[in-house]
Amino acid sequence: MPPMTYDAIVVGSGISGGWAAKELTEKGLRTIVLEAGRPIDPAVDYVEHVPPSEKRYRGMGNRKQVERYQPIQRHTGACDEWSSKFFVNDLDNPYSFPEDKPFYWIRGRQVGGRSIMWGRCVYRWSDLDFTANAREGYGVDWPLRYNDLAPWWSYVEKFVGIQGRRENLPQVPDGEFQTPWPLNAAEQKSRDILLTKFGGERVITNARLAVLTEDHGGRQKCHLCGHCARGCITFSYFSSINSTLPAARKTGRLTLRPFSVVHSVIYDPAKRRATGVRVIDANTKQMFDVNAKVIFLNASAMESTRILLNSATKEFPNGLGSSSGELGHNLMDHIMDGGATGTLPFATDRREIGNRPDAIYVPRFRNVKTKHPDFLRGYGFEGRAYRPGWDRGSEMPGFGASFKKSLIGDLGPWVMDFGGFGEMLPRHENYVALDPHLVDAWGIPALRVNCTYSENEKKMQEDMVVSATEMLEALGATNIRPYKEDNPPGLVIHETGTARMGRDPKTSVLNAHNQVWDAPNVFVTDGACMPSTANQNPSITYMALTARAVDYAHQLLNRREL
Amino acid sequence: MRRREVVQFLGAALALPFIPRGAEAAMKLGAELHLRLDDVPFSTLNRDQQALVTSIAEMIIPETDTPGATSVKVPEFIDLILTERATDDERTVFLAGLRDIDVRASALGSNRFVDLSTAKKVELMTTLDGARGDTAGAGLAFARLKALTVYGYFTSQRVEQEILKMQMFFNGYQGNVPFTPAV
Numbered sequence: 001m002p003p004m005t006y007d008a009i010v011v012g013s014g015i016s017g018g019w020a021a022k023e024l025t026e027k028g029l030r031t032i033v034l035e036a037g038r039p040i041d042p043a044v045d046y047v048e049h050v051p052p053s054e055k056r057y058r059g060m061g062n063r064k065q066v067e068r069y070q071p072i073q074r075h076t077g078a079c080d081e082w083s084s085k086f087f088v089n090d091l092d093n094p095y096s097f098p099e100d101k102p103f104y105w106i107r108g109r110q111v112g113g114r115s116i117m118w119g120r121c122v123y124r125w126s127d128l129d130f131t132a133n134a135r136e137g138y139g140v141d142w143p144l145r146y147n148d149l150a151p152w153w154s155y156v157e158k159f160v161g162i163q164g165r166r167e168n169l170p171q172v173p174d175g176e177f178q179t180p181w182p183l184n185a186a187e188q189k190s191r192d193i194l195l196t197k198f199g200g201e202r203v204i205t206n207a208r209l210a211v212l213t214e215d216h217g218g219r220q221k222c223h224l225c226g227h228c229a230r231g232c233i234t235f236s237y238f239s240s241i242n243s244t245l246p247a248a249r250k251t252g253r254l255t256l257r258p259f260s261v262v263h264s265v266i267y268d269p270a271k272r273r274a275t276g277v278r279v280i281d282a283n284t285k286q287m288f289d290v291n292a293k294v295i296f297l298n299a300s301a302m303e304s305t306r307i308l309l310n311s312a313t314k315e316f317p318n319g320l321g322s323s324s325g326e327l328g329h330n331l332m333d334h335i336m337d338g339g340a341t342g343t344l345p346f347a348t349d350r351r352e353i354g355n356r357p358d359a360i361y362v363p364r365f366r367n368v369k370t371k372h373p374d375f376l377r378g379y380g381f382e383g384r385a386y387r388p389g390w391d392r393g394s395e396m397p398g399f400g401a402s403f404k405k406s407l408i409g410d411l412g413p414w415v416m417d418f419g420g421f422g423e424m425l426p427r428h429e430n431y432v433a434l435d436p437h438l439v440d441a442w443g444i445p446a447l448r449v450n451c452t453y454s455e456n457e458k459k460m461q462e463d464m465v466v467s468a469t470e471m472l473e474a475l476g477a478t479n480i481r482p483y484k485e486d487n488p489p490g491l492v493i494h495e496t497g498t499a500r501m502g503r504d505p506k507t508s509v510l511n512a513h514n515q516v517w518d519a520p521n522v523f524v525t526d527g528a529c530m531p532s533t534a535n536q537n538p539s540i541t542y543m544a545l546t547a548r549a550v551d552y553a554h555q556l557l558n559r560r561e562l
Numbered sequence: 563m564r565r566r567e568v569v570q571f572l573g574a575a576l577a578l579p580f581i582p583r584g585a586e587a588a589m590k591l592g593a594e595l596h597l598r599l600d601d602v603p604f605s606t607l608n609r610d611q612q613a614l615v616t617s618i619a620e621m622i623i624p625e626t627d628t629p630g631a632t633s634v635k636v637p638e639f640i641d642l643i644l645t646e647r648a649t650d651d652e653r654t655v656f657l658a659g660l661r662d663i664d665v666r667a668s669a670l671g672s673n674r675f676v677d678l679s680t681a682k683k684v685e686l687m688t689t690l691d692g693a694r695g696d697t698a699g700a701g702l703a704f705a706r707l708k709a710l711t712v713y714g715y716f717t718s719q720r721v722e723q724e725i726l727k728m729q730m731f732f733n734g735y736q737g738n739v740p741f742t743p744a745v
Binding site for chain 1: 621622623626628634637642644646647684687691692704705707708712713714716717718719722725726728730731732733734735737738739740741742743744745
């Protein structure tokens, strides 16, 4: 097959790949998006309105099938009877880890990637986050600060459509918001109590979500069915399929090629530039090349790095971009599974109507104004107050007509849940490398992941339990159930790092504009690029970095510097 | 699934080129799947076990002015889960627990739970309801039976439609709506 030639190549069609495609095509570049997985037809694949009664196991899941084919993916809640099809087959997509260092790598290989089933929470960072590495001596300093990225956050937020409440909190700056859904009666009361009892330090605010409360850009406002991870036929939440890929297609300059597994980047040592990528057709297994002036790697943090590791040359025997010795290193996730639930004593005469997919957020309050003695950085809480309805039946004492009547006619008291999401420090010893003994279904060397949480994260998780319990006690909750689970990293599905940005080519893989130092026409703008991971959900930052990097690449192309 | 509501909602959106095909196709598929579900026979529970499971499920959620567990085929659902979803160990433990329920019944004057008087059945179920934390035997089997009965009942198509009146489309979120329990 003769090589195909485009102005730009984007590898991956997930949340950052969709943005790269949109921005490149809108700037006039003929762009091919190479997606390893299958195409998605929303009319067929989106199943958010299929009720449990229409599923064979009523939503309990096809356990034997996922245990056989998705032994890793099954650990995430969204890999359920509706949405397991959006997660990879682990047998075709293997990776390895040392027996004592499990890592759950949760992946989606299809057009849209994980933007179909992502959590949709979007929070800006502050300079508290951008300066943390330099202040504390971990990893390398970010090569940019809040003001460098703020206009790009604004740019992407306006397109994405984000609901949020302006709080003027310096640690999570406000953005471009649509009017949020209101807090429910129990959450509002809880907010008021905590503001008083914690002196404004712990704030229950509305979750900032990439879910529309107003019609926006040809997409309809959310109809509150509550099952975003199964798709959305009204395109009310942001995903590549719902938003960026249609925008790119509108330009007439997009070629989207599914079933295209990128093997490696092709590097020309004479020009000191990449000339294209080597691709394997997922169905025919035929190999072919695609050439372009500029390449954006957006295959997801570890996949983009895997491509670079598989792109070794004589000059870069450990992979393209490896000259600093940091390619593959400094892998991070967040840490979760620390928190508490409790039964609230108020608002029993109030209920909610509509199923919000996400509800509240408590922004970071540790190490903001005062230093915590046990750990660096911080965490926020996601959560909600809800009335369990019939779902409480299996735990509720009783049976018979009155039991049934209670399950149908009452909702149970409000339950509040606070679940922490904390920052993981960048550490060189957390890394991915090629496994010399393992290939995927297309014969491409697979990754071996070495990653563990440090004592800092574990101490932070312990504090999540303490502070969640404190808040519930302050609310007068009963039946308080603290929880802490010792899950391996990866499961938060916020894996970042392995090709970090930096100021110095000796210590980083990418420069301040996401260019690979060793191959300046290759940009990496997914989670791989992050020198640290803050505690906020990362996707909106990938989007902003991508838009910024495309703008820079376009300037370089116009100046013929690529 | 309230087809009319879905289609009505989509009517307003038909101007958008990406939407219209979804609901029709999804609902057709759903209806076909549901027909298949209705045909599921018992595969794990023998006749005595079916009678026991049916008796207890119906006592947990009885027929009143609304359907009971039996009429929405909760026992068939439990059998399906035991057959296709439970591990061998889980199935064995559950079936042993059912046998244990009959053993407990013998202390109340009958060799089988189903042959007890209603009052004796209530007495034994009250005891078992208090033993749901047990890790084996009748208490564990009752706990699983109760959980599956509640789940199977409220996820049946009839209960979704007639009792829960499950809704997929809301015109905005309301979080502070007056509520009085109907109990």
